[in-house]
Amino acid sequence: MTENALMTEYIEVETAAGRVRGCWRPTTGGRGNVRSAAFLGIPFAEAPVGDLRFQAPVPKEPWEGTLDALSFAPTAQRGDPGVTLIPEPSVPGESTLNVNVFTPSLDGALPVLVWIHGGGYFAGSPASPWYDGRNFNRDGVVTVSISYRLGFDGFGWIEGAPSNRGVRDWLLALEWVQQNIAAFGGDPSRVTIAGQSAGGGAVLTLLGMEKAQHLFHGVYALSGALADVAAPRSEAFGRALAIAGGVEPTVSGFSSLGEERVLELQKKATELGPKSLTSMIDEGLPLGPSVDGDLLPRPTLEALAAGVGAEKPLVLGSTDDEFTMAMTGAAKALRWVPQALLLNRLGVPKTIRRDYLGANADVVALGKTRLAGRVLTDRMFRTAVLDVAAARGDAPTWAYRFSWPSGHFGFAEHCLDVPFFFDCLDGPAMEPLAGPNPPQELADELHAAAVSLVVDGDPGWPAHHGDAGTVRVWDTPVRDVADGYASVKALRSLGS
Structure with missing residues (x-):
């Protein structure tokens, strides 16, 4: 047919x-x-x-x-x-x-x-x-x-x-x-x-x-x-948006604003600059699930540590350089910024810099743009992998890193693993993200692991336990490594 x-x-x-x-x-x-x-x-x-x-x-x-x-x-x-x-x-x-x-x-x-x-x-x-x-x-x-x-x-x-x-x-x-x-x-x-x-x-x-x-x-x-x-942060953001829109912070007030006007106000309130980027790292996103005392009576990590969802299998991980792309436009400017000042602006205190730089020596050798991207990635994504795994203790948890470098960017950027997960490397708009000819054999293995979790409750590599354990590294070749997130541990004292 x-x-x-x-x-x-x-x-x-x-x-x-x-x-x-x-x-x-x-x-x-x-x-x-x-x-x-x-x-x-x-x-x-x-x-x-x-x-x-x-x-x-x-x-x-x-x-x-x-x-x-x-x-x-x-x-x-x-x-x-x-x-x-x-x-x-x-x-x-x-x-x-x-x-x-x-x-x-x-x-x-x-x-x-x-x-x-x-x-x-x-x-x-x-x-x-x-x-x-x-x-x-x-x-x-x-x-x-x-x-x-x-x-x-x-x-x-x-x-x-x-x-x-x-x-x-x-x-x-x-x-x-x-x-x-x-x-x-x-x-x-x-x-x-x-x-x-x-x-x-x-x-x-x-x-x-x-x-x-x-x-x-x-x-x-x-x-x-x-x-x-x-x-409190969620309420403060809502009240500030109402003031900017000239309305009361109520259902009737916001209902008097059209969808386009609310989107315009929202965009202006969440625009990222150098200072707001650091604020987002420290405080998180201003819009998203909020700890409201109703649906979410406590932060997610606290709930997981208390055993909520402990019987459910969980696979989690990140790409190695989620947000390095965000720094590529600043490459020329970063050449003139001393490393110590850069790390200070990114919230890496002196007390942990030696440990962190030593654990990421391969990225440090690639220059300050790559280092800045790695710090952003670690603080916003990779420390969270360890925090969630630690909160779950002995609950069935598997950790991974997606490390295959894009043929376009030269590193494993945000979203790169999605077409491998869905096994759709033949799909549209692939080359701008992955470059030409991304490895189908890697998609075969990663997609098969996702299917295995859905079908059998186990993706097929050793489970992670608490702060350390085996981590699946999605690369060519695929490999399993012990303590695969060790390079981010120095940052965990800062929070995710």
């Missing part, structure tokens, strides 16, 4: 809210003639507009007839935010709370992967061709990608509004999976949640949330960026 013929072969499923129509497509690199059915843009909630804009999500009312689920639905992301390295298109429209389901079969009870996209909690889109679950389908895994409200609409403090609206969107989407995935051939008792960057932070947040434990059974966090915004 030709691809064109496959694209016109429709398939229908009855969900709790109504019937949906998807279509069959081919997989790639498959074993035999495995197909993948895509159901795109199925609403799990009513459109968050009008009176519902700053409220908790409301489950979608049933519809009559058959809903075409043949193209991506509207996204919370508007326009081009100019920050995403992954092709994540914006789709205009109001009904932004949707799921995309990819399945190889409606029969049986296959394990399920639910993907939460990244984007700093203010950008990103589930409509990326990289997030297509066809090759997870090829390997016997039903795949779902979900949307959620972003930025201030999703996470901003507003007097009289429910907190953490974006988190509530995740929860309702996962409830939808529990109620409906069996109709798509998935097993609701075998759900693994995964995400990258803010999406990686999202799944860690959910792992530490008592109220979410019944919704999933395993976690895979790529470059997890935990927010855990303190309640």
Whole structure:
């Protein structure tokens, strides 16, 4: 059967809210003639507009007839935010709370992967061709990608509004999976949640949330960026945004501002400069899941240390140089900045510099741009891997590092591991991130490990225990090393 013929072969499923129509497509690199059915843009909630804009999500009312689920639905992301390295298109429209389901079969009870996209909690889109679950389908895994409200609409403090609206969107989407995935051939008792960057932070947040434990059974966090915004900081940001917009910090006040105006105010309030970058390292993101005393009664690390989610397998890690790209534009200026001053500005105190520089001698030898990028990466991402692993103690935890250097950038930058995870190196916009001819054999191994976690609860290398243990290094060749995050330990006293 030709691809064109496959694209016109429709398939229908009855969900709790109504019937949906998807279509069959081919997989790639498959074993035999495995197909993948895509159901795109199925609403799990009513459109968050009008009176519902700053409220908790409301489950979608049933519809009559058959809903075409043949193209991506509207996204919370508007326009081009100019920050995403992954092709994540914006789709205009109001009904932004949707799921995309990819399945190889409606029969049986296959394990399920639910993907939460990244984007700093203010950008990103589930409509990326990289997030297509066809090759997870090829390997016997039903795949779902979900949307959620972003930025201030999703996470901003507003007097009289429910907190953490974006988190509530995740929860309702996962409830939808529990109620409906069996109709798509998935097993609701075998759900693994995964995400990258803010999406990686999202799944860690959910792992530490008592109220979410019944919704999933395993976690895979790529470059997890935990927010855990303190309640006073969240409120201060909301009040400041209201003042800037000339309104009261209430639901009615913010509702009087159009979406474009709120986005404009949000962008201005979160613009990064040299001083604000250091502030973000020390204080974290201003918008994201907040410790509200309700959904999140305590910070995620405290919850994990108390044993929340301890029975669930967790894989987590980062790329080696997540944010080195952010420093490349400053390479010329950094040549004239003394190393001591640079480290001081990046918050590395004198008391630990010798240990840190010694542990990262290979990066120091590459110059101050690479050193600055590594410090940013370590403080924002890599120390968090050790902190989470330590908090979980003997809970089943596996750590990795993605170290393969991009053929374009020459180092393992933010987002580089995502197409390897999805086994989509043949996808669009790959060369600007990975360079020409990225190694398919590495994608084969990394993707297989992800499938192994979803199917068997074990990715296939020795577990990590507390502060130290075996770390899988994704590179060519793939290898396992002892204490693979030792080079960041000097920074852990600063916090993640």
